[in-house]
Structure formats: C-alpha cells, structure tokens
Amino acid sequence: MRSAIHHEFGDPTQVLALDDAPMPEPKAGEVRIRTLLAPIHNHDLLTVRGQYGYKPTLPAIGGSEAVGIVDALGEGVEGVSIGERVASSSGRGTWAEYFTTPAKMIVPMPDGIPDETAAQLMAMPLSALMLLDSLALPPGAWVVQNAANGAVGKALAMLGEARGLHVVNVVRRDDGIAELAALGIPHAVSSAQPDWMQQVRDLTGPGLAQAAIDSVGGKASGAMLSLVGNGGTLVSFGALTGEAMQLSPADLIFKQAIVKGFWGSKASQAMSTEDKRRLVGELLQRTLAGELRLPVDAIHDLADIGQAAAASLRPARAGKVLLRP
Secondary structure (H helix, E strand, O other): OEEEEEOOOOOHHHHEEEEEOOOOOOOOOEEEEEEEEEEOOHHHHHHHHOOOOOOOOOOEEOOOOEEEEEEEEOOOOOOOOOOOEEEEOOOOOOOEOEEEEEHHHOEEOOOOOOHHHHOOOOOHHHHHHHHHHHHOOOOOOEEEEOOOOOHHHHHHHHHHHHOOOEEEEEEOOOHHHHHHHOOOOOOEEEOOOOOHHHHHHHHHOOOOEEEEEEOOOOHHHHHHHHOEEEEEEEEEOOOOOOOOOOOOHHHHHHHOOEEEEOOHHHHHHHOOHHHHHHHHHHHHHHHHOOOOOOOEEEEEEHHHHHHHHHHHHOOOOOOEEEEEO
16 A cells, blocks of 8 residues: 655655555454545654654654544444545554554544544544643633644634633744634734733733643743733643743742643543543534634645655645545
C-alpha cells in the first residue's frame, strides 16, 4: 500500500517519502481502516523529528489521526460494521492507504460532518475540550490563551464560547486577529502590539483571568501567569519557542497560582469511559450545530508528502493541511 515513510529521524520535508508498505492486519480488538483523509499535526512532525513523547521504531509510517472506512475486523470486535465511516486519533501510521487501530477508540461519524472536518476532529478539538473540562470553570469565567490561531487555539476559543466562557485569544502577529474574526472568534489581541497585556486586562477586568493556557513557553509563560488572578491556574500545553518557562516567583507566591501541564494523550488514558463518551458527544453536537468550525488550508496527495509537510510548517496558513492516499 502507498505510505508516507521515514527511515530516519529528521526534517520532515527531507526524510518523509512515498514508499510501499505491507497491508496491516488487525489484531484482536482492532479494526483496519481504509484512509479517506488524514491531517498533518505539529506533534506528527515532531514525531518524525524524534522529538515527541512517542518515538516509533524505524522505518515508520507517519500520522496519528484520520477519517476512513472500516475495512476489516480483528478477533473479538463487536458493535462495528465493515463499511462504517469512522474517525480515529489513536492509530499509528495513518499517512497510508490503510491503518489499524483499537476498535474501542474509533468514533462513528454522522453524515452531517464532512470528511474534511471528521479527519481533524478527534485529536486537537477533543484535546481542547478535555482541557476546558479539566479546568471546571463556571460560565462567565475568563480564560486567556496564546497561540490562539493554531488548531487547538481555534477549537478552544470556539468550544469555550459555546460553553459560556469568555476566552481572550492572543496571537503573535497583527493579521492573526482578522484570521480569527473570519471564524467568528472574538476577543483577539496581538502580542506584536506593545500594550497587548493591558488590552487583555481591559477585557478581563480587575479580577483578571481564572485560567491561562500557554503553548509558547519562554518569556510568554511568565506573561500569561501575570494575567491570571488570585488562585488562578496556568496550564502548559506546548512550547513553540522550545524554551523553558520563565515564571515570576512573586506571581506564583502572592497569587497562590497553580501551574500544571496538560497532554491530551495522557488525559485521554486517565479519563473514564463515561466522561470520554460525554465529551465526544458534546464535540459531535457542537460540530453539527456549527459552533465548531475546522478550516482546511489544502489537501495534498500522499505522493507530495514533502511539499505537504512544508505547507504545514508555513506560518499564517489558513487551516489544517490534509493528506489524501
């Protein structure tokens, strides 16, 4: 089968190439899925570089999420039909014509959700919803996040507003404000402006935000902590700068702030089946209701994996880059 494979860790635009791989056979409890569309996530590219929390055995097929058609059932699989359209973000090697994944981790996709949305629905948006759920904030609370024009940031902004939260969305360039406005996302602030922190404070009011979500790291982490009120929480979700968090001891001590990390993979493993079903149900409902919109920048053929990886790394892209086997 056609697959996007890397034989070494390194620059995804250089080490990924179209190659042939054996058709995978589903083990007990697994299903095989014929891929329709698969997204390129930042963590997929970090995995190709060998810099993510999961390091595959080489040679490896890239990708971790896709929408597709159930093609074969492993031993003991029940409640799943061959021919069913499903989404999965728990597979490995989704940048291929076929991949296998645990049957209990797939989600049937309603007809009202197109492939372009279904392909990217279960990883980033579900992580954003799990993060919001873990904060347990009441309606009307203020949350501030940076990297707000990334995939998780956009999803968190829309899902937070749908839940009755007020989300301040910090972007690193001025034109990012228009990008969010085009999706109907309010309260956008550009950190390229010298008074951006005061703009955030003007929105949240004197009580500041009850939570801040940092995906940048370095000095940005300290800036986000300063925008949290007494007893607030700073969540480290990513580190786009690759730098260690720089935090003020005064903010930590006098605000009695909480700092914690969030990794969607670990959170999903620890979550009860009931809670996961509840959040997946909410995600599907909000998508069908138009409260969550997931734009696509481009769809590339699997043969153009190098070009697709470069497009995914490009700043200011309009949405997710998808692969079609």
